[in-house]
Amino acid sequence: MQAIETIELTKKFGNLVAVDKLSFEVEKGEIFGILGPNGAGKTTTIRLLACLLSPSSGSANVGGFDIVKDSMKVREIVGIQTENPSLYERLTAYENLDFFAEAYGILDSQERRKRIRDLLDFFGLWVFKDKKVGAFSRGMKQKLSIARAIVHDPDIIFLDEPTSGLDPESAREIKDLMKSFSRKGKTIVFSTHVLGDAEKLCNRVMIISKGKRVALGALEELLTNTSKPILRITLKKLDQRVIDAIKCFKQVKEVTVADSSSVVSIVLDDVETITPEIIKSVVLNGGLILSVNVVNQSLEDVYLKIVRGGKVEN
Amino acid sequence: MLIFKKDWIEIRRNWQILLPIFAIPFMISVLLPTFIFSIPGILSMPVSSLNGIETLMRNLPKNIQAEVKEMNIQQALIYIMLQYFLAPFFLVVPIMVSDVIASDSFAGEKERKTIETLLATPISDSELFLGKVLVAFVPSVIATIVSFLLYSFVANLYSVKLLNGKLILPNLTWLLLVFCLSPTIALTSIGLTVIVSAKVKGFREAQQISAGIIMPILLMLIFSQVMGIVILGPQVVLLLTVSLSIVNFLLLSIGISSFGREEILSKLV
Numbered sequence: 148m149q150a151i152e153t154i155e156l157t158k159k160f161g162n163l164v165a166v167d168k169l170s171f172e173v174e175k176g177e178i179f180g181i182l183g184p185n186g187a188g189k190t191t192t193i194r195l196l197a198c199l200l201s202p203s204s205g206s207a208n209v210g211g212f213d214i215v216k217d218s219m220k221v222r223e224i225v226g227i228q229t230e231n232p233s234l235y236e237r238l239t240a241y242e243n244l245d246f247f248a249e250a251y252g253i254l255d256s257q258e259r260r261k262r263i264r265d266l267l268d269f270f271g272l273w274v275f276k277d278k279k280v281g282a283f284s285r286g287m288k289q290k291l292s293i294a295r296a297i298v299h300d301p302d303i304i305f306l307d308e309p310t311s312g313l314d315p316e317s318a319r320e321i322k323d324l325m326k327s328f329s330r331k332g333k334t335i336v337f338s339t340h341v342l343g344d345a346e347k348l349c350n351r352v353m354i355i356s357k358g359k360r361v362a363l364g365a366l367e368e369l370l371t372n373t374s375k376p377i378l379r380i381t382l383k384k385l386d387q388r389v390i391d392a393i394k395c396f397k398q399v400k401e402v403t404v405a406d407s408s409s410v411v412s413i414v415l416d417d418v419e420t421i422t423p424e425i426i427k428s429v430v431l432n433g434g435l436i437l438s439v440n441v442v443n444q445s446l447e448d449v450y451l452k453i454v455r456g457g458k459v460e461n
Numbered sequence: 462m463l464i465f466k467k468d469w470i471e472i473r474r475n476w477q478i479l480l481p482i483f484a485i486p487f488m489i490s491v492l493l494p495t496f497i498f499s500i501p502g503i504l505s506m507p508v509s510s511l512n513g514i515e516t517l518m519r520n521l522p523k524n525i526q527a528e529v530k531e532m533n534i535q536q537a538l539i540y541i542m543l544q545y546f547l548a549p550f551f552l553v554v555p556i557m558v559s560d561v562i563a564s565d566s567f568a569g570e571k572e573r574k575t576i577e578t579l580l581a582t583p584i585s586d587s588e589l590f591l592g593k594v595l596v597a598f599v600p601s602v603i604a605t606i607v608s609f610l611l612y613s614f615v616a617n618l619y620s621v622k623l624l625n626g627k628l629i630l631p632n633l634t635w636l637l638l639v640f641c642l643s644p645t646i647a648l649t650s651i652g653l654t655v656i657v658s659a660k661v662k663g664f665r666e667a668q669q670i671s672a673g674i675i676m677p678i679l680l681m682l683i684f685s686q687v688m689g690i691v692i693l694g695p696q697v698v699l700l701l702t703v704s705l706s707i708v709n710f711l712l713l714s715i716g717i718s719s720f721g722r723e724e725i726l727s728k729l730v
């Protein structure tokens with residue numbers, strides 16, 4: 148069964164369409180990343196799915212419950228870490244978690260205590276349990292707000308930029324935590340600006356721009372479908388004649404020369420067949436080749452291309 | 462009563478709230494009467510200079526005139542001050558205490574953005590609303606009762622000294638004032654604050670605007686009493702209680718609808 152399914156989910160704020168007919172599915176146990184530029188609608192999408200906002204049109208089903216008709220049920224089974232840490236600064240770390248655990252229906256105080264102890268231990272915050280959250284650093288707050296999101300052991304977890312504000316070590320801990328959750332069969336939907344995180348964690352990603360879905364799929368798929376491989380030739384000395392010769396091939400899409408170096412990057416449709424031809428022509432035109440290699444475009448290149456293109460896929 | 466508990470802990474640690482909660486009752490119930498009676502001269506003024514006041518007193522209703530018939534004019538003045546004129550001032554206590562707490566609890570939670578995670582929990586709207594109303598209501602009732610005890614003590618101190626051992630409080634009017642009108646007006650203040658909180662960003666604005674709406678009404682009451690138009694007797698207090706209850710019903714229903722999840726969250730960016 149799908150953990151999440153949305154059909155033309157739409158949210159308007161006045162004239163602004165923040166989320167525009169978004170349809171996607173997330174499988175149970177999947178780690179699903181939402182990427183997109185600032186203001187793309189990532190946070191709004193997550194808020195819709197966690198029943199913090201109701202959709203203007205369209206529908207979504209989360210954990211088997213409709214987000215409009217069964218919003219209370221959805222709230223019970225999901226956990227959400229919001230963009231702002233959203234913690235009570237006058238309460239201690241322990242009191243914050245205790246309050247939310249009870250709000251999520253863990254009425255037994257022994258059970259709450261155990262959960263909180265485990266979580267604070269995991270995040271290395273147990274020693275600060277009696278410290279007021281107002282005195283926490285940004286990273287500590289971020290960790291606590293993730294602990295808060297999972298205090299009731301939800302099946303579906305929404306994380307809005309979980310690693311922002313964290314040092315590399317803590318970010319790593321969070322990523323490991325996400326993986327271990329997914330192994331336990333929990334579904335994780337998260338938004339991020341860190342492409343590397345998405346690359347390491349996600350089964351699939353969705354890229355949105357201006358509220359619209361512009362790409363969806365496994366990362367390798369996106370990489371191979373949208374990106375052309377690059378042929379990189381390093382010359383002993385740069386020579387305009389060589390460049391012109393390369394440009395003559397009609398299979399060559401784009402030629403770039405990195406500043407103050409003699410590395411020529413060539414974007415090709417089909418590396419296999421044309422590479423020997425190009426090399427031959429370089430040599431014939433007097434180019435001295437130091438090295439040749441074929442590289443794939445980085446996720447960043449692909450991401451930027453997709454987002455800038457802004458083309459809506461079907 | 463999870464929300465009540467949580468808000469209560471927050472309030473206890475917030476001196477911006479604690480300070481007014483303690484200061485206002487103290488000002489009204491101890492400083493105000495003390496100040497009035499320490500104005501040099503009131504007690505030792507020659508009787509002739511009190512002529513103006515005498516005419517004012519003649520405007521008072523018959524039953525009050527009867528109450529002070531046996532006293533000399535100074536005694537009468539003190540009696541009327543303590544018994545009647547200070548009574549509407551006393552309502553400042555429930556109004557301000559509930560206003561300060563409610564604006565922090567409703568608008569403050571929005572301002573600090575904690576409302577988002579709170580509304581993500583499966584706590585029902587009504588439980589949330591009720592918890593937050595109660596956390597403002599209960600302390601303001603307690604503050605009112607404590608203020609009343611303090612005020613009675615101070616007022617009786619003066620009256621014992623000046624009115625030949627007569628204790629003037631408690632009496633029926635004041636009991637009704639403390640136990641019926643004060644809780645009612647506290648709810649009015651809370652209802653107003655909730656509505657205002659939904660519209661503004663910060664808790665300070667919420668506090669000031671809602672106090673700005675209710676205080677002039679109180680001032681009117683104070684003035685009309687000084688002018689002798691209305692005198693707070695048991696009937697008037699009951700009448701005010703009943704009419705404010707009706708106002709409360711309206712305010713709180715508007716408050717509940719303006720406190721809907723969607724309403725609050727669509728305003729968060």
Ligand SMILES: Nc1ncnc2c1ncn2[C@@H]1O[C@H](COP(=O)(O)OP(=O)(O)OP(=O)(O)O)[C@@H](O)[C@H]1O
Nearest residue numbers: 160165184185186187188189190191727728729730
């Ligand atoms: N409550 C609101 N009222 C009006 N407009 C809003 C509201 N919330 C979001 N928006 C608008 O909706 C659009 C999408 O915002 P959203 O916060 O979902 O973007 P995002 O992808 O999370 O961006 P970021 O990467 O900066 O976090 C933005 O243009 C934003 O201004």
Ligand SMILES: [Mg+2]
Nearest residue numbers: 189190191230
């Ligand atoms: Mg966002």
